[in-house]
Amino acid sequence: MTKVSMTVNGEAAEGEAEGRTLLVEFLREELGLTGTHVGCDTSQCGACVVHVDGRAVKACTMFALEAEGAEVRTIEGMANADGSLNVVQQAFQDHHGLQCGFCTPGMVMSAAALLDETPRPSEAEIRDYLEGNICRCTGYHNIVKAVLAASGQDAERIAAE
Amino acid sequence: MPKDHGIGAASKRREDVRFLTGTGNYTDDINLPRQLYVHFLRSDVAHGEIRHIDTGAAEAMPGVKRVFTGKDFEGVGGLPCGWQVTDRHGQPMQEPAHPVIAQGKVRYVGEILAAVVADSRERARDAAEAIEFDIAELPAVVDMKAALAPDAPKVHDDLDGNLCYDWGFVEENRETVDAAIREAAHVTTLELVNNRLVANPMEPRVAVGDYSRADDQSTLYTTSQNPHVIRLLMGAFVLGIPEHKLRVVAPDVGGGFGSKIFHYAEEAFCTFAARQLGRPVKWTSTRSEAFMSDAHGRDHVTKIELALDADNNFTALRTETHANMGAYLSTFAPSVPTWLHGTLMAGNYKTPNIYVNVKAVFTNTVPVDAYRGAGRPEATFQLERVIDKAARELGVDPIALRRQNFVTEFPYATPVAVEYDTGDYNATMDKLEEIADIKGFAARRKESEARGKLRGLGVNAYIEACGIAPSNLVGQLGARAGLYDAATVRVNATGSISVMVGAHSHGQGHETAFPQVISEMLGIGEDQVEIVHGDTSKIPFGMGTYGSRSLAVCGSAMVRATEKVVAKAKKIAAHLLEAAEADIELRDGKFTVAGTDKEVAWGDVTLAAYVPHNYPLEDVEPGLEETAFYDPANFTYPAGAYACEVEVDPETGKVTIERFAAADDFGNVINPMIVDGQVHGGLAQGIGQALLENCAYDENGQLVSASYMDYAMPRADDVPFYTVDHSCQTPCTHNPLGVKGCGEAGAIGSPPTIVNAVIDALHSGGHKVDHIDMPLTPSRVWAAMQG
Ligand code: FES
Numbered sequence: 001m002t003k004v005s006m007t008v009n010g011e012a013a014e015g016e017a018e019g020r021t022l023l024v025e026f027l028r029e030e031l032g033l034t035g036t037h038v039g040c041d042t043s044q045c046g047a048c049v050v051h052v053d054g055r056a057v058k059a060c061t062m063f064a065l066e067a068e069g070a071e072v073r074t075i076e077g078m079a080n081a082d083g084s085l086n087v088v089q090q091a092f093q094d095h096h097g098l099q100c101g102f103c104t105p106g107m108v109m110s111a112a113a114l115l116d117e118t119p120r121p122s123e124a125e126i127r128d129y130l131e132g133n134i135c136r137c138t139g140y141h142n143i144v145k146a147v148l149a150a151s152g153q154d155a156e157r158i159a160a161e
Numbered sequence: 162m163p164k165d166h167g168i169g170a171a172s173k174r175r176e177d178v179r180f181l182t183g184t185g186n187y188t189d190d191i192n193l194p195r196q197l198y199v200h201f202l203r204s205d206v207a208h209g210e211i212r213h214i215d216t217g218a219a220e221a222m223p224g225v226k227r228v229f230t231g232k233d234f235e236g237v238g239g240l241p242c243g244w245q246v247t248d249r250h251g252q253p254m255q256e257p258a259h260p261v262i263a264q265g266k267v268r269y270v271g272e273i274l275a276a277v278v279a280d281s282r283e284r285a286r287d288a289a290e291a292i293e294f295d296i297a298e299l300p301a302v303v304d305m306k307a308a309l310a311p312d313a314p315k316v317h318d319d320l321d322g323n324l325c326y327d328w329g330f331v332e333e334n335r336e337t338v339d340a341a342i343r344e345a346a347h348v349t350t351l352e353l354v355n356n357r358l359v360a361n362p363m364e365p366r367v368a369v370g371d372y373s374r375a376d377d378q379s380t381l382y383t384t385s386q387n388p389h390v391i392r393l394l395m396g397a398f399v400l401g402i403p404e405h406k407l408r409v410v411a412p413d414v415g416g417g418f419g420s421k422i423f424h425y426a427e428e429a430f431c432t433f434a435a436r437q438l439g440r441p442v443k444w445t446s447t448r449s450e451a452f453m454s455d456a457h458g459r460d461h462v463t464k465i466e467l468a469l470d471a472d473n474n475f476t477a478l479r480t481e482t483h484a485n486m487g488a489y490l491s492t493f494a495p496s497v498p499t500w501l502h503g504t505l506m507a508g509n510y511k512t513p514n515i516y517v518n519v520k521a522v523f524t525n526t527v528p529v530d531a532y533r534g535a536g537r538p539e540a541t542f543q544l545e546r547v548i549d550k551a552a553r554e555l556g557v558d559p560i561a562l563r564r565q566n567f568v569t570e571f572p573y574a575t576p577v578a579v580e581y582d583t584g585d586y587n588a589t590m591d592k593l594e595e596i597a598d599i600k601g602f603a604a605r606r607k608e609s610e611a612r613g614k615l616r617g618l619g620v621n622a623y624i625e626a627c628g629i630a631p632s633n634l635v636g637q638l639g640a641r642a643g644l645y646d647a648a649t650v651r652v653n654a655t656g657s658i659s660v661m662v663g664a665h666s667h668g669q670g671h672e673t674a675f676p677q678v679i680s681e682m683l684g685i686g687e688d689q690v691e692i693v694h695g696d697t698s699k700i701p702f703g704m705g706t707y708g709s710r711s712l713a714v715c716g717s718a719m720v721r722a723t724e725k726v727v728a729k730a731k732k733i734a735a736h737l738l739e740a741a742e743a744d745i746e747l748r749d750g751k752f753t754v755a756g757t758d759k760e761v762a763w764g765d766v767t768l769a770a771y772v773p774h775n776y777p778l779e780d781v782e783p784g785l786e787e788t789a790f791y792d793p794a795n796f797t798y799p800a801g802a803y804a805c806e807v808e809v810d811p812e813t814g815k816v817t818i819e820r821f822a823a824a825d826d827f828g829n830v831i832n833p834m835i836v837d838g839q840v841h842g843g844l845a846q847g848i849g850q851a852l853l854e855n856c857a858y859d860e861n862g863q864l865v866s867a868s869y870m871d872y873a874m875p876r877a878d879d880v881p882f883y884t885v886d887h888s889c890q891t892p893c894t895h896n897p898l899g900v901k902g903c904g905e906a907g908a909i910g911s912p913p914t915i916v917n918a919v920i921d922a923l924h925s926g927g928h929k930v931d932h933i934d935m936p937l938t939p940s941r942v943w944a945a946m947q948g
């Protein structure tokens with residue numbers, strides 16, 4: 001076991017990890033941040049996406065020790081300061097972009113990262129970017145709409161075209 | 162104006178807030194003090210005799226508490242099967258024992274051979290590698306028809322061959338149907354495979370067993386669609402724990418699609434081991450484990466024959482299906498290819514003579530059971546494919562051929578034992594032609610062709626049966642339990658309401674939609690109503706959620722309980738208003754006396770029910786809480802029509818879905834936003850089945866597609882925006898809400914639509930291809946084009 005420390009959602013966080021402990025395990029089990037999910041063991045599903053130093057990362061592809069000193073943001077740190085849903089989260093609720101909610105943290109983190117890079121993505125850019133996030137419930141229709149809406153575009157019109 | 166609350170409003174989902182902020186409570190988020198972890202050692206051969214297992218070295222490893230093998234479960238019950246099918250000859254199906262941990266033999270890759278319990282997940286996994294075992298590999302049976310050969314290896318030595326049952330439906334009609342087919346002007350025949358799928362909810366299964374010596378209480382936290390069913394099956398048949406000593410909790414569950422209906426070995430193990438060790442025991446499935454331990458779906462091989470007269474009226478239908486059961490009978494497995502499939506073979510059509518034969522077969526593969534649609538997608542797929550082929554052979558328009566044969570008068574008793582209460586299949590087809598812009602297809606095809614692509618249009622009509630089901634009927638059909646559901650409506654003293662429901666929400670949005678119904682009935686705000694589900698200690702009884710039954714069955718129970726609450730509240734209001742009970746009306750959250758301006762608010766009546774100074778004790782008991790059980794009088798029959806346009810790249814065989822339209826009749830709709838979402842999700846799963854997904858075994862029974870590297874899940878860039886509509890509404894005639902269920906339609910209606918579209922595209926390019934088995938991968942389509 002090795003001590004590891006990082007900043008998680010703006011607060012200093014510290015814990016113990018084995019060399020083989022994945023960042024997602026560390027977040028869930030050591031820090032109790034269970035919003036980040038594990039949906040596969042081959043880095044294919046995206047349920048575990050978090051931001052590390054501002055970049056979207058599958059937290060199952062990184063060891064906890066590799067995040068030493070990093071700035072990590074998880075779904076628990078996404079709401080506005082007053083606790084209300086942020087723009088992306090609110091768009092997911094408004095457009096019914098989630099059902100069971102299991103893929104949702106990863107989807108929101110990926111969508112937020114996309115919008116950081118590309119503030120007004122096209123439908124094709126959204127579908128392409130979210131290719132690494134599997135959702136079994138929504139058929140993606142309302143997720144794509146939510147991301148369009150979060151970027152200030154007319155999701156209804158684009159979806160109907 | 163769309164409504165902003167109550168029935169018909171697109172109320173935003175309240176459950177979203179916790180899921181969007183990472184504060185949901187899924188089973189894997191539960192960690193108990195002193196918790197241990199189990200790692201299951203699973204068979205890596207499909208069929209073999211267990212000669213020897215030595216757990217000594219594993220038990221000596223650090224942190225290991227105990228290693229369990231089949232021996233530890235010799236005195237424990239097996240996993241029960243909830244449905245007994247009677248075969249063509251009146252004999253019960255063959256039903257093998259289904260042990261929690263393999264006894265004597267292993268019968269599929271993934272079957273549990275041993276279980277290591279240790280103080281960490283890693284230590285349990287490490288120790289499992291130290292278990293020494295010797296399995297003498299036996300030849301495996303994988304192909305269903307080969308499994309029925311007289312000299313085939315037997316999956317179960319104590320059974321008479323690998324045939325579970327040979328079912329005929331309706332057996333008395335067999336000869337009439339044969340004769341009708343002999344005499345027909347035209348017979349179209351098709352052989353097809355309904356590919357084996359894995360449900361793949363994004364949350365893998367998890368079980369946490371707990372035991373309290375202080376009060377001899379066992380608790381199981383599990384990823385289940387129906388915690389009461391698990392309590393009943395596991396308590397009564399496997400572990401012998403009476404219900405008052407066993408609590409089953411299914412908290413937030415990350416999707417199910419059928420795969421979380423069944424009672425699984427891992428649930429029984431964790432509950433059992435927690436009792437043995439006096440500490441909580443937790444199992445979290447990996448995705449790789451899920452592929453080899455979650456029940457699979459579909460896997461039918463069918464020959465279908467459709468007979469038509471000289472005027473293109475359907476005169477008879479005959480099918481012969483082999484249905485894979487896998488190595489053991491999962492909880493509801495026998496019912497899927499029979500009562501959930503044979504009864505739907507009439508489809509939307511008035512074919513007078515139908516005979517369905519199903520041979521269910523044991524093979525050395527993972528058990529197969531219900532997956533979204535369960536039996537009904539298989540029925541729809543065959544029927545809608547053979548109709549499309551018949552239209553092509555006869556040179557008639559596929560939509561016109563369907564319309565000509567639609568059932569148009571209701572109620573309609575099919576020749577396969579069910580009665581459709583209501584529907585309007587021409588209306589949904591009209592709506593489809595409009596929203597899919599069928600008229601514009603020719604121009605779009607030209608445009609595709611100009612780009613060197615083949616474009617095809619596929620249509621279909623579907624019907625399904627939901628809201629399972631009338632308990633006396635399913636009893637006659639072999640269900641070992643009735644399928645009521647229950648709800649308790651507890652009105653709190655200040656007027657807010659807690660509703661304990663037997664249905665379980667794992668994506669369906671019950672926490673939002675159910676309060677819409679109560680809000681409508683009582684005229685109080687939706688936010689005054691809270692839904693409690695998923696915990697046997699809080700809810701009197703329930704059958705859970707599957708088969709699109711939650712609103713039709715449990716919702717009906719909730720309506721009945723609410724009606725009882727209203728009846729009692731009116732008595733109390735009559736007393737408070739000093740009026741006759743018959744004159745009391747409830748509107749907009751107020752009780753009024755007809756013809757007067759006297760009124761009393763909902764909250765004043767509820768308060769009077771609990772803490773009154775003045776109460777009619779001699780007439781009515783204090784308190785305001787009612788429970789109702791609801792047993793549906795019939796199935797519900799959602800139906801509709803779907804259209805898909807595809808482009809096929811003639812160079813590579815790659816299929817892309819350009820447009821998809823769905824016109825559904827779900828009867829009345831409580832929350833249109835949620836209903837749209839259910840359809841979208843079903844469509845994506847149907848697209849997955851049609852184009853991408855295939856659960857593949859090699860001839861030795863090795864599971865070839867055991868991860869997301871090899872099993873192709875639909876992703877955001879595989880699907881288009883869908884056009885969905887549910888404005889055609891023929892309300893169900895026998896439940897109080899007039900609802901039919903919407904959870905499975907998309908997955909039922911879409912696969913044949915897509916295959917029909919691809920075949921149409923190929924024909925437009927001069928490729929006379931009759932059929933391609935799903936999934937229609939580029940290599941399969943390309944090969945078909947080469948002839
Ligand atoms: S859990 Fe990380 S990609 Fe699936």
Ligand code: FES
Nearest residue numbers: 099103135136137
């Ligand atoms: S909402 Fe269930 S997997 Fe996406």
